[in-house]
Amino acid sequence: MKPECIFCKIVAGQAPAAKVAESEHALAFMDLFPSVEGHTLIIPKRHYDDVFGADDETLADVHRLVRRVAIAMDRALAPDGLMMFQLNRAAAGQTVFHYHAHLVPRSAGSELRIHGRGMADAAALAAIAARIAAAMPD
Numbered sequence: 001m002k003p004e005c006i007f008c009k010i011v012a013g014q015a016p017a018a019k020v021a022e023s024e025h026a027l028a029f030m031d032l033f034p035s036v037e038g039h040t041l042i043i044p045k046r047h048y049d050d051v052f053g054a055d056d057e058t059l060a061d062v063h064r065l066v067r068r069v070a071i072a073m074d075r076a077l078a079p080d081g082l083m084m085f086q087l088n089r090a091a092a093g094q095t096v097f098h099y100h101a102h103l104v105p106r107s108a109g110s111e112l113r114i115h116g117r118g119m120a121d122a123a124a125l126a127a128i129a130a131r132i133a134a135a136m137p138d
Helices: 006-011 056-077 122-134
Strands: 019-022 026-030 040-044 081-085 101-106
Touching: 006 026, 006 040, 019 056, 019 122, 026 056, 026 122, 040 056, 056 081, 056 101, 056 122
Parallel strands: none
Antiparallel strands: 019 026, 026 040, 040 101, 081 101
């Protein structure tokens, strides 16, 4: 754990998050600054700055959870499409330096944005997290 890392604080329960799901090595929660409604982050519970330092077992578990959350988003939100991306280092657009993958529901014809412009309402995030969590596959 890195004490100054917001994602490490979320894993440790020291910072709030609208949690969607978790596994042994990974945690999924709503992005506080969503680009669209439903924007979800999936992180390893252990701190890795980026893909270059992460171990294979952790990455595999993170991406198994990515797939499960993607299926749940499709069931719960019925988007026209689903964008999945992961950024490494500042030059690639990474702004939180704890490895994480983004799942972003897409509507046909909507503006493509990677990062949100404002903080979302906590109650709204909790409600959409609950919808996605309820649709998680076994």
